[in-house]
Amino acid sequence: MKRRWLTVDLKSREVGETPVSPRQALHGGRWRTVRELLDRGAAAADPLGPENPLIITTGPFAGSSFSSANRLSIGFRSPMTGGVKESNSGGTLAYALGRLGIAGLTLLNGASSWVLIHISEDGLRFEDASPYLGRGVYETAGMLRERYPRASGIGLIGPVAEYGGLLAGFSMTDSDGVPGRLSARGGTGAVFAAKRVKAIVVEGGATPEFARSREFKQAMREYAAALMADDGVRRYTVVGTAGTADFENMLGGLPTRNFSKGRFADGENPLGGEVMRRTILERDGQGATEHACMPGCVIKCSNKFPDPNGRVIVSPLEYETLGVAGSNLCLQTLDEVAELNRLANDLGIDTIEFGAVLGVAMDAGLGEWGSLEFVRRVAAELRRGSQEGRRYAAGAARFGRAIGHGRVPTVRDQAMSAYDPRVVEGTGVTFMTSAQGADHTTGNVARLNPREKTIEELIELSFTAQVNMGLADALGLCAFGGSVNNVQKEKVMQAAGLAAGLETSAADFDRIGREVLAMELEFNRAVGLPDVMPLPDFMYREPLPPRNLTARVRPEDLAGFWDRLSERS
Numbered sequence: 001m002k003r004r005w006l007t008v009d010l011k012s013r014e015v016g017e018t019p020v021s022p023r024q025a026l027h028g029g030r031w032r033t034v035r036e037l038l039d040r041g042a043a044a045a046d047p048l049g050p051e052n053p054l055i056i057t058t059g060p061f062a063g064s065s066f067s068s069a070n071r072l073s074i075g076f077r078s079p080m081t082g083g084v085k086e087s088n089s090g091g092t093l094a095y096a097l098g099r100l101g102i103a104g105l106t107l108l109n110g111a112s113s114w115v116l117i118h119i120s121e122d123g124l125r126f127e128d129a130s131p132y133l134g135r136g137v138y139e140t141a142g143m144l145r146e147r148y149p150r151a152s153g154i155g156l157i158g159p160v161a162e163y164g165g166l167l168a169g170f171s172m173t174d175s176d177g178v179p180g181r182l183s184a185r186g187g188t189g190a191v192f193a194a195k196r197v198k199a200i201v202v203e204g205g206a207t208p209e210f211a212r213s214r215e216f217k218q219a220m221r222e223y224a225a226a227l228m229a230d231d232g233v234r235r236y237t238v239v240g241t242a243g244t245a246d247f248e249n250m251l252g253g254l255p256t257r258n259f260s261k262g263r264f265a266d267g268e269n270p271l272g273g274e275v276m277r278r279t280i281l282e283r284d285g286q287g288a289t290e291h292a293c294m295p296g297c298v299i300k301c302s303n304k305f306p307d308p309n310g311r312v313i314v315s316p317l318e319y320e321t322l323g324v325a326g327s328n329l330c331l332q333t334l335d336e337v338a339e340l341n342r343l344a345n346d347l348g349i350d351t352i353e354f355g356a357v358l359g360v361a362m363d364a365g366l367g368e369w370g371s372l373e374f375v376r377r378v379a380a381e382l383r384r385g386s387q388e389g390r391r392y393a394a395g396a397a398r399f400g401r402a403i404g405h406g407r408v409p410t411v412r413d414q415a416m417s418a419y420d421p422r423v424v425e426g427t428g429v430t431f432m433t434s435a436q437g438a439d440h441t442t443g444n445v446a447r448l449n450p451r452e453k454t455i456e457e458l459i460e461l462s463f464t465a466q467v468n469m470g471l472a473d474a475l476g477l478c479a480f481g482g483s484v485n486n487v488q489k490e491k492v493m494q495a496a497g498l499a500a501g502l503e504t505s506a507a508d509f510d511r512i513g514r515e516v517l518a519m520e521l522e523f524n525r526a527v528g529l530p531d532v533m534p535l536p537d538f539m540y541r542e543p544l545p546p547r548n549l550t551a552r553v554r555p556e557d558l559a560g561f562w563d564r565l566s567e568r569s
């Protein structure tokens, strides 16, 4: 497999190109982002200064139809947490880069004026991005699709990123050209804006040659078959991630009313996966209960949520949004959450952080619980970039401090995803220990009964989940294939080796995952950040109905957590 790496100096507009070795191709995605950040001394960089490098990487499968293996990783020092951040997403950009044989890009320094980066077989060029400024993400993506009809992948930032709002992500087009997939977390969009990069458009390309092509194709077929035969994976196909809203509601760990309750509905959750599926099927029209965000994905956990007339409001409508930006705000219907989601997508912002900041505002009495009008008003201020809008755009932690409100569900100044750690304890351990702050994607342990495990068992489960996700993120694999990936380690590594051109073994799976975590820890230590953080104070004091549990795991329980990295796997 011939791959290359582009190093782009945005100030001088020089573009360097280096070949990527098979070993480097295998160590892609999140592994490569943190390696580059360390090598370039990003721990000492001002996160919103030109010296903060922005690393954009694919995995070894990029450009192929290997199922759910075309995720794009974006790494940088986070202006939200102050530490390392790797924000990854599905969509088509990694696929498009892979088809041009590009393993990734390092963006250095900052452009003097807003640019669009265009990449094709003819090379990389800069274009003036001023026609796209100040517009919503949907409109801008439409303009870009019109201007570049051969585009195979588009990524862009929205209006909130343009003024440095930390809520902002980097939006990417899905397999229908809809910009609904976000590398959302940690201030991704603000770092793009600090470099004056408005969009990346990739055109052209073809299926790349993989090292051992015939065997790789066979491995691709076997992986797809293993996914489709797995019950856990099938569940994602049938109800999508929204099924988690039913489960967490039953468990009592679903964020409700700014994390003051763990259950939204005593019976069926009106914001859950079962109701969503029925609604989509009843409304019919353009709606879809299954949808692949990238070419080749056989899981198809995504969806298209239609209005009563069958016209799509938003795609996808996911669990994290239903939780943190739905029940957490006491919105009552899927239509309301879908509208919020569409507003957020058009602003190019993270629905988790948006839901959390709105929840804090409602908790402080600035808006009525369940008020979609309030949501619309805040969205309008965010779009305008008014003083009030910018206060919200700073995210939940900074907003809470600005208004003097203490009930803020964050760790490392980043909003929790939709798992209350008083009940979803394993994920809580991940929130406390991950170098990336409260981010379930670094190691979710969502399906345990509260108090079912000892603290030591929770620690082991969180650690294992984090190692597994470190590997998945290095290969560009989607988390929703985890029930196959984490069992068939040898096969997964073998397929990655066939793509990259290296002999691999199951041991590489854990090694790569551990290396990702060790490097992220090293980065945060270089910044001077603690290895472990507490949960928000109110979670230790306030019992969470209906289970009436307070948080059990404290930082002192996790003192030796990262020693596991130096132990043999």
Ligand code: SF4
Binding pocket: 068, 069, 090, 091, 291, 292, 293, 294, 297, 298, 299, 300, 301, 302, 478, 479, 480, 481
């Ligand atoms: S499982 Fe879902 S999120 Fe993952 S690649 Fe497929 S459609 Fe995208």
